[in-house]
Amino acid sequence: MDVRQWVLFLPQTPAVPSSLRVSVWRRMQQLGAVALQNGVWVLPRMGSIERTLQKVLTDLEAQGGGGFLLTAQVLQPEQEERMIERFRSEREQDYTEFLDRCERFLGEVEKETKAQKFTFAELQENEEDWHKLKVWLRKIHARDFFGGPQREAASEALLRCQQVLKDYTTQVYRQQGYDPPADLDVGEETPLER
Structure with a gap:
């Protein structure tokens, strides 16, 4: 069995400003810690x-704080598995x-379709919402170190x-009297990229 290595981060923040603690917390969340x-x-x-x-x-x-970066390994496999499960649970x-x-995105597009709201303004809003979903999923994938059970379902939902x-x-395009572009590009890259 390969020995898995871990990085421990022990930040030390001054009491004030509290925004520094919040900043560290956000950075750790973004990393998937x-x-x-x-x-x-x-x-x-x-x-x-690292x-x-x-x-x-x-x-x-x-900013007046400090901390330690350490590498470690877990000595008992069952403890390591519990830790990995915590990562999976958060993802x-x-x-x-x-x-x-x-689902909300799909519901919104369906509502606009039923109401015949085929305007370029609505299209732009939907494109922006889809782009946010795509970026968000990339961020989740980047911090999904142990293959969360809904990883593929999320990728399929984005598709x-x-x-x-x-x-x-x-x-x-048709409702506005234009032919749709032959090379219609709605984010052609695959969300399954890892």
């Missing part, structure tokens, strides 16, 4: 994560929220949203 205990964050050991954490530490020190929450947003948006785009 799990809080082991108060003030102790853990991530799988990867070069990119570089990012070093930058967070440098920024923290520049599960992300994917659940993402899937809910996809479904993309197809519905393409169909809506075609309708908008």
